[in-house]
Amino acid sequence: MGSARLDITVPLRTFELAVALEVGAETVALVGPSGAGKTTVLKAVAGLVRPSRGWISANGSTWFDSLGKVNRRPEQRAVGYVLQEYALFPHLSVEKNVGFAGGQPRDLLERLGIAGLAKAKPGELSGGERQRVALARALARKPEILLLDEPMAALDPHTRGRVRAELRLLLREVELPAILVTHDFVDAAAVADRIAVLVDGRIVQTGTAEELIAAPAGPFVAELAGGNLLTGNARLRVDGLTEVVLDGGLAIVSTDEATGPVGVVVHPWEISISREEAVDSAQNHVRAPIESIVPVGNRRRVRVGPLTAEVTEASAERLGLKEGEVVVATFKATATRLTALS
Amino acid sequence: MSRILFAASTAVAAGVAFAFLLLPLVAIFLRVPLGDLFSQLGNQVFQDALVVSLKTSLIAHVSVLLFGTPTAYLLARKRFFGRGALITLIELPLVLPPAVAGIALLAAFGRFGLLGDELDALGISIGFTQTAVVLAVAFVESPFYVRGAIAAFEGVDPDLIAAARTLGAGPWRVFGRVALPLAVGGLGAASALALARGLGEFGATIIFAGSLQGVTQTLPLAIYAQLDQDFDVALAISALFVLVGAAILVSLKVFGWARHGSISPFRFAPSSLR
Numbered sequence: 001m002g003s004a005r006l007d008i009t010v011p012l013r014t015f016e017l018a019v020a021l022e023v024g025a026e027t028v029a030l031v032g033p034s035g036a037g038k039t040t041v042l043k044a045v046a047g048l049v050r051p052s053r054g055w056i057s058a059n060g061s062t063w064f065d066s067l068g069k070v071n072r073r074p075e076q077r078a079v080g081y082v083l084q085e086y087a088l089f090p091h092l093s094v095e096k097n098v099g100f101a102g103g104q105p106r107d108l109l110e111r112l113g114i115a116g117l118a119k120a121k122p123g124e125l126s127g128g129e130r131q132r133v134a135l136a137r138a139l140a141r142k143p144e145i146l147l148l149d150e151p152m153a154a155l156d157p158h159t160r161g162r163v164r165a166e167l168r169l170l171l172r173e174v175e176l177p178a179i180l181v182t183h184d185f186v187d188a189a190a191v192a193d194r195i196a197v198l199v200d201g202r203i204v205q206t207g208t209a210e211e212l213i214a215a216p217a218g219p220f221v222a223e224l225a226g227g228n229l230l231t232g233n234a235r236l237r238v239d240g241l242t243e244v245v246l247d248g249g250l251a252i253v254s255t256d257e258a259t260g261p262v263g264v265v266v267h268p269w270e271i272s273i274s275r276e277e278a279v280d281s282a283q284n285h286v287r288a289p290i291e292s293i294v295p296v297g298n299r300r301r302v303r304v305g306p307l308t309a310e311v312t313e314a315s316a317e318r319l320g321l322k323e324g325e326v327v328v329a330t331f332k333a334t335a336t337r338l339t340a341l342s
Numbered sequence: 343m344s345r346i347l348f349a350a351s352t353a354v355a356a357g358v359a360f361a362f363l364l365l366p367l368v369a370i371f372l373r374v375p376l377g378d379l380f381s382q383l384g385n386q387v388f389q390d391a392l393v394v395s396l397k398t399s400l401i402a403h404v405s406v407l408l409f410g411t412p413t414a415y416l417l418a419r420k421r422f423f424g425r426g427a428l429i430t431l432i433e434l435p436l437v438l439p440p441a442v443a444g445i446a447l448l449a450a451f452g453r454f455g456l457l458g459d460e461l462d463a464l465g466i467s468i469g470f471t472q473t474a475v476v477l478a479v480a481f482v483e484s485p486f487y488v489r490g491a492i493a494a495f496e497g498v499d500p501d502l503i504a505a506a507r508t509l510g511a512g513p514w515r516v517f518g519r520v521a522l523p524l525a526v527g528g529l530g531a532a533s534a535l536a537l538a539r540g541l542g543e544f545g546a547t548i549i550f551a552g553s554l555q556g557v558t559q560t561l562p563l564a565i566y567a568q569l570d571q572d573f574d575v576a577l578a579i580s581a582l583f584v585l586v587g588a589a590i591l592v593s594l595k596v597f598g599w600a601r602h603g604s605i606s607p608f609r610f611a612p613s614s615l616r
Binding site: 043046047048073074075077079081083084085087088089090091100101102137140141 | 509
C-alpha cells in the first residue's frame with residue numbers, strides 16, 4: 001500500500017501546467033484533450049521533465065522539491081512507466097525487455113500470460129501483447145507508482161474492451177498508486193477509481209465517473225462525460241428562472257442562475273420522449289424528427305434534433321419510435337444545468 | 343507526344359551521365375587485365391605503400407571512432423547554446439580543399455607551427471613522419487564519420503532512451519544497451535564511408551607528411567609517384583581502389599546499413615541547420 005503526492009508547475013509552450021494530485025493505492029485517470037499537459041505530468045513524476053516549482057513524493061520519500069533542491073534522476077525513481085506506444089526495445093526479446101530493469105522476468109511473464117512469447121521480438125507482437133509486455137516491464141522495476149500513458153490507444157476496438165477489464169483487474173491486484181493518462185472518458189471510467197479532468201494545464205474537476213456525469217464542473221467535463229451540451233445566451237426572468245435562447249433560436253428554462261453566454265447540460269436519462277407535447281410540469285420541449293436510434297443494453301439512445309435522449313427498450317417499443325418521425329423531447333427546468341462559457 | 347519527348351530526353355541525359363562516369367573506370371581494367379594486376383602486387387613500391395596505408399588508416403580510423411562516437415552522441419542528445427555552430431565547425435573540413443587541410447595541420451603541428459616549440463621541447467617532431475599521415479587522414483575523414491554518427495544517434499527514438507532511464511539504467515547502460523545497438527547500422531555506414539575517404543586521402547598528406555617511400559607514401563601518393571615511373575603500377579593501384587570502393591558500397595547495401603535499399607549511403611544529417 002503506497003501513496004504518491006505531487007504539486008507542480010511546469011511552463012509549457014503556450015500555457016503553464018499547474019497540477020496538484022494525491023494518489024493512494026488507487027488508479028487516478030488524467031483525462032483531457034490532447035495538448036492539455038497530461039503526458040507532461042507523467043514525465044515530471046518520472047523525472048524526465050523538470051518542473052519549475054513544486055514537489056513530488058512517493059511513499060513518503062521526496063523525489064523532487066524545488067525549494068529543498070531535491071531532484072532525483074529518472075533512474076533513481078522507482079516508477080513503472082508505460083510510455084505511449086509502449087516504447088519496447090525493438091532489438092531485445094520480450095524476456096530481455098522485461099528483464100531490462102534486472103531480476104528474473106519469468107514470474108511476470110507467467111502472470112501476464114506472455115511466457116510463450118519470451119523469445120519473440122516486439123515487432124512480431126500484436127497490440128494487446130505489446131501492452132502486456134510493457135506492463136510486465138514496468139512492474140519488473142518494482143515501482144512505487146505506476147504511470148500509464150494512453151495504454152489503450154494503440155489497440156483496435158475489438159481487443160479494447162477485454163484489455164480494459166484485464167487492466168482494471170491488474171491494477172486492483174498490484175495495489176499501487178497509478179496515474180492513467182487517456183483522452184477517452186470511457187477508458188477512464190472503466191479502469192480508474194477516480195478521474196481528474198485536465199484542461200489547458202489545470203485540473204478542472206476530480207471525482208468518480210458517476211460524480212462527473214451527474215455534476216460536471218464545466219462544459220468540457222459535461223461533453224466529455226457524455227451529457228448533452230448546447231450553447232446559448234441566458235437572462236434572468238422575473239419569475240426567478242433563467243431563460244436560455246439556444247443558438248438555434250429555441251428558448252428553454254433552467255432553475256440554475258446565469259446570464260450571458262452559457263453551456264446547457266442535460267443528461268440523456270433526464271429527457272423523455274412523447275408523440276405530442278404533454279401537459280405536465282416539465283417546461284422544456286423540443287419538437288424535431290428522430291435522427292437515429294441506437295440500442296445501448298436494455299435502453300435506446302434516441303437522437304432528437306440537437307438532443308440525445310435515453311429511454312427504455314419497452315418505452316421505445318410502446319411508442320413505436322422510428323427514425324424520421326417527428327417527436328417531442330421533454331425535460332424539466334430542474335434537470336437543466338447551466339455552466340458559464342469562458 | 344510531349345511525354346515521349348520527355349522520356350527520350352531523360353533517357354539520353356542518363357545515358358550520357360552513366361557513360362561519362364563508367365568509361366574511365368572501365369578504362370582502368372581495359373589497360374590492366376586482372377591477371378597483370380595481381381602480378382604487380384609483388385612491386386616493392388606497391389607493397390611499401392600498402393603497409394603504410396593500412397597502418398596509418400587503421401590507427402587514424404580507430405581514433406576517429408573512439409573520439410567521434412562520444413562526440414556525435416553528445417551532439418545528438420543534448421540541446422545547448424552553440425550546438426549548431428559546433429556542428430558547422432566539425433563539417434568545415436568537408437568543404438575545404440585537402441591541400442588547405444595540409445597547410446592548416448602544418449601551421450598547427452609543424453616545426454614552425456603553433457605548437458612547434460612545445461613539441462620540439464618534448465623532443466617530438468611530427469612533420470613528415472607516419473604520425474603526420476595519421477593526423478592528416480584523421481582530420482580529413484572525421485567529419486564524414488561524425489556527421490553520419492550524429493544522424494544515426496538522432497534516429498534513435500527518444501522514448502526508448504526515456505524508457506531505459508525509468509527502468510533504472512544510468513548513462514553508460516543507456517548508451518551501451520539501447521543507443522549504441524539501435525544506432526549501429528548508421529554508425530557502420532558512416533564508419534565505412536569515413537574509412538574509404540581516409541584511404542583515399544592525398545592532398546593533406548602530401549603537404550603535411552610528404553611522400554617518402556616506406557614511411558609516409560600511402561597508396562594514393564604511390565599512384566602519383568609512379569605516374570611517370572611505371573604507369574602500370576599506378577594503374578594496378580587504381581584498379582585496387584576501384585575494387586575496394588565497390589566492395590565497401592556493396593557491403594553497405596548487403597548489410598542493410600543504408601536504410602533505404604535503393605539510395606546510396608551518401609546521406610548526411612541535416613543537423614547543421616537545427
